[in-house]
Amino acid sequence: xxEVTQIPAALSVPEGENLVLNCSFTDSAIYNLQWFRQDPGxxxxxxxxxxxxxxxxTSGRLNASLDKSSGRSTLYxxxxxxxxxxxxxCAVPGSQGNLIFGKGTKLSVKP
Amino acid sequence: DTAVSQTPKYLVTQMGNDKSIKCEQNxxxxxxxxxKQDSKKFLKIMFSYNNKELIINETVPxxxxxxxxxxxxxxxxxxSLELGDSAVYFCASSFARSTDTQYxxxxxxxxxx
Numbered sequence: 001x002x003e004v005t006q007i008p009a010a011l012s013v014p015e016g017e018n019l020v021l022n023c024s025f026t027d028s029a030i031y032n033l034q035w036f037r038q039d040p041g042x043x044x045x046x047x048x049x050x051x052x053x054x055x056x057x058t059s060g061r062l063n064a065s066l067d068k069s070s071g072r073s074t075l076y077x078x079x080x081x082x083x084x085x086x087x088x089x090c091a092v093p094g095s096q097g098n099l100i101f102g103k104g105t106k107l108s109v110k111p
Numbered sequence: 112d113t114a115v116s117q118t119p120k121y122l123v124t125q126m127g128n129d130k131s132i133k134c135e136q137n138x139x140x141x142x143x144x145x146x147k148q149d150s151k152k153f154l155k156i157m158f159s160y161n162n163k164e165l166i167i168n169e170t171v172p173x174x175x176x177x178x179x180x181x182x183x184x185x186x187x188x189x190x191s192l193e194l195g196d197s198a199v200y201f202c203a204s205s206f207a208r209s210t211d212t213q214y215x216x217x218x219x220x221x222x223x224x
Contacts (some may be wrong), residue, residue, distance in 0.1 A: 031210045043201060044215040051210075087152065096167045097205070098144060098156035099213055 002027045002094060006102035013080055014110050021075040021105045023090035028068045034099065035064050035075050036089040044089065048075070080109045114138050115216040117202050123222045124192055132187045132219045134202030141206065142166075143185040144213065145177060148199040157200075160185050192223045 003026045013019055023033070032051045036044040048057045048064040050073070056065040063076040077084060087106045091099040115136045124130055136143065144167075145157040158177040159167035165177065174190045185202060202216040 034212065036215075041220075043217040046212055046214065049212050089154070091154075093210070094156070096159060097142060097161075097207075098159050098167055099146075099154075099203075100156075101154040103151070103153055 002030075002092060002100050004090060004092060004100050004102040006088075006090060006105050008105055009103065010106040010108075012108040012110065015080060015082060017080050017109075018076070018078050019080055019107070021077070021088050021090075021107070023073040023075070023102055025071045025073075025092050025100075028071050030068065030092045032093065033064075033066055033073050034091050035062075035073075036091065038087045038089060038104070040086075047088075077107075080107075082109050082111050085109050115202055115204055115214050117200075117216040117219050119219060120217065121220050121222075123224065125224055126192055126194060128192050129188070129190045130192060130221070131189070132200055132202075132221075134185045134187070134216055136183055136202075136204040136214070136216075138204060138214060139206075140204035140214075141182055142204060143179065143182075144203040144205075145185065145187050146201045146203060146215075148201060148218070150198070154201070158185075158187075189221075192221075194223050197221055197223045 007022045034049045035047045050057045050066040061078040087104040089104045091101045142161045144159045148154045160179045163179045179185045199218045203213045205211045205213040
């Protein structure tokens with residue numbers, strides 16, 4: 001049974017720092033991995049989707065990597081800003097297409 | 112031009128009542144989902160429909176009944192609401208199972224008193 005784990009559960013950094021969020025999954029037979037952002041009281045915004053054949057994806061200051069064989073993904077945020085404060089979730093598809101989520105990393109970027 | 116919309120955004124009701132949450136997507140997707148986010152913020156699948164057919168029905172009380180009148184709509188009806196049903200319910204949609212980005216609605220915060 002696929003399980004997704006995110007470390008750390010919470011992270012507080014000063015503005016301008018580069019940071020890394022970690023995601024691990026137990027079953028490496030995945031089609032893709034998706035990173036989401038959730039702001040308090042809001043829905044989920046898709047940030048990046050990495051297909052199983054890809055090693056990384058970039059969008060602006062965000063870079064996500066995927067190592068299927070080791071069951072790991074990282075989300076790198078460069079030059080963090082207070083507006084990056086949110087909960088970041090990673091998810092992989094289950095056998096029937098539904099997403100299996102980690103519990104998220106709550107990021108706080110202090111001005 | 113909202114991609115995935117849900118109504119209502121907030122729902123406050125008494126125990127024992129029956130309520131419905133509606134979801135619509137205008138992306139032309141053929142698969143739609145309901146997820147539940149509990150008080151600890153953990154998101155978990157409840158149901159999935161592909162072309163109006165139920166394909167996932169996780170361990171959810173049968174008080175919860177999804178209905179898909181067409182590909183663009185997936186509604187969630189809940190009977191005999193209980194305190195433990197309080198959560199945020201998210202609708203999502205995608206083109207194909209497993210391989211495509213899922214797009215989420217804004218969520219419906221259900222509070223059962």
